[in-house]
Amino acid sequence: MPRKTERIQEESSSKDLTAVNFVANMSYCESDPMQRKIRVGVIFGGRSGEHEVSLASARSIMAAIDREAYDVVPLGITHAGQWLTSGDPMAVLSAGRSATLDTGLAATHPATTGRELVPGATGEAFPPLDVIFPVLHGPYGEDGTVQGLFELAGVPYVGCGVLASALAMDKIASKELFAAHGLPVTAGRAVKRKAWEAEPEAVLNGLEAALGYPMFVKPANLGSSIGISKARDRDGLRAALDEAARYDRKLLVEEAVPNAREIECSVLGNDDPIASAPGEIVASNEFYDYAAKYIDGKSQLLIPAPISADIAAQVQELAVRAFRAIDGAGLARVDFLLNGVTGELYLSEINSLPGFTEISMYPKLWEASGLPYRELIDRLIELALERHTDCGRSLTAYNGAMPAG
Ligand SMILES: Nc1ncnc2c1ncn2[C@@H]1O[C@H](COP(=O)(O)OP(=O)(O)O)[C@@H](O)[C@H]1O
Numbered sequence: 465m466p467r468k469t470e471r472i473q474e475e476s477s478s479k480d481l482t483a484v485n486f487v488a489n490m491s492y493c494e495s496d497p498m499q500r501k502i503r504v505g506v507i508f509g510g511r512s513g514e515h516e517v518s519l520a521s522a523r524s525i526m527a528a529i530d531r532e533a534y535d536v537v538p539l540g541i542t543h544a545g546q547w548l549t550s551g552d553p554m555a556v557l558s559a560g561r562s563a564t565l566d567t568g569l570a571a572t573h574p575a576t577t578g579r580e581l582v583p584g585a586t587g588e589a590f591p592p593l594d595v596i597f598p599v600l601h602g603p604y605g606e607d608g609t610v611q612g613l614f615e616l617a618g619v620p621y622v623g624c625g626v627l628a629s630a631l632a633m634d635k636i637a638s639k640e641l642f643a644a645h646g647l648p649v650t651a652g653r654a655v656k657r658k659a660w661e662a663e664p665e666a667v668l669n670g671l672e673a674a675l676g677y678p679m680f681v682k683p684a685n686l687g688s689s690i691g692i693s694k695a696r697d698r699d700g701l702r703a704a705l706d707e708a709a710r711y712d713r714k715l716l717v718e719e720a721v722p723n724a725r726e727i728e729c730s731v732l733g734n735d736d737p738i739a740s741a742p743g744e745i746v747a748s749n750e751f752y753d754y755a756a757k758y759i760d761g762k763s764q765l766l767i768p769a770p771i772s773a774d775i776a777a778q779v780q781e782l783a784v785r786a787f788r789a790i791d792g793a794g795l796a797r798v799d800f801l802l803n804g805v806t807g808e809l810y811l812s813e814i815n816s817l818p819g820f821t822e823i824s825m826y827p828k829l830w831e832a833s834g835l836p837y838r839e840l841i842d843r844l845i846e847l848a849l850e851r852h853t854d855c856g857r858s859l860t861a862y863n864g865a866m867p868a869g
């Protein structure tokens with residue numbers, strides 16, 4: 465069999481069987497690894513506003529994945545954080561039955577309310593897995609938390625590690641990091657919710673002194689444009705800060721890029737990441753807000769982006785540098801704002817688990833760059849196993865001579 469099975473064998477020999485296995489109990493001995501398929505746990509749903517987007521992405525992945533090479537184990541997480549590890553979690557979550565299920569389970573299984581490290585809503589053992597594909601967007605999925613669980617369990621997983629995921633999720637931390645790496649970002653200021661509540665006029669004065677209108681106000685750790693608004697004056701800024709403060713304790717205020725065009729680029733790889741051809745989003749609203757993303761269906765994806773070869777090359781170079789800055793792994797979609805007046809390019813954000821349906825920007829850009837959807841899934845799994853092996857090479861204890869005296 466091809467490389468995939470060789471990797472499994474490699475993995476099995478480097479696996480630390482003494483690690484506390486919170487999530488998976490990988491047993492390679494029950495069958496000959498050369499004979500069997502790779503068991504991929506696809507995790508979807510989750511405690512996030514992007515729960516439904518996650519279901520759509522996971523459905524696409526499970527429909528397209530090469531069944532000759534992989535056994536797929538579907539794993540669902542309800543809105544309330546219950547893990548569904550057996551049966552048909554996709555059918556349960558797709559039917560919108562998770563709310564009833566959550567209530568029912570909360571009553572019958574009071575200990576499994578999503579706060580335990582051993583998931584499994586119905587208490588059954590976790591299925592054995594070789595690799596996990598977390599198809600989760602937003603908090604508790606894209607932010608390093610679930611990645612931490614996989615690290616503890618010693619299970620390889622697709623995508624960025626704990627630090628890169630957390631950095632990508634936090635718009636303030638990533639902006640500061642990008643600026644430190646000399647990457648072009650818009651002028652912005654961070655505001656703590658407590659400061660806003662304690663001294664609103666001082667906060668408004670400080671922002672007006674530092675930034676010009678219009679401004680964008682955002683919760684630091686969210687996605688899908690939730691809690692984001694554009695402020696044109698002091699009253700608007702007040703309302704925008706109140707709105708963003710409903711979602712997070714840290715807020716980011718940025719100067720708006722005039723006539724912004726939205727350019728996106730897909731990055732793939734571990735230590736030698738590569739960038740796809742860039743694409744462009746033409747938002748159906750004044751900016752790419754929640755409705756324009758998910759509701760009215762009128763926003764357009766232009767692939768490739770109608771930009772000059774020179775700007776496309778800049779986008780690709782900056783996308784790879786942004787990916788390296790966060791120490792990304794596997795995949796990320798890097799989003800830019802292009803000043804429609806001056807042609808200046810700004811790095812806007814990096815998404816460590818971008819939408820992954822067959823018609824989403826991330827895979828579409830790879831398809832346009834010569835990598836079809838099914839092969840992209842293969843490559844991501846391969847990268848997950850590679851990274852796990854590489855991390856496994858590091859010593860976990862001091863192994864040198866003790867200093868004298
Ligand atoms: N500084 C800015 N200038 C112009 N438009 C912006 C700016 N910041 C955000 N936007 C608009 O708001 C949208 C959502 O902001 P973004 O930072 O991408 O948050 P999210 O993580 O929710 O996608 C962007 O796609 C863009 O349309």
Ligand SMILES: [Mg+2]
Pocket residue numbers: 799813
């Ligand atoms: Mg965005």
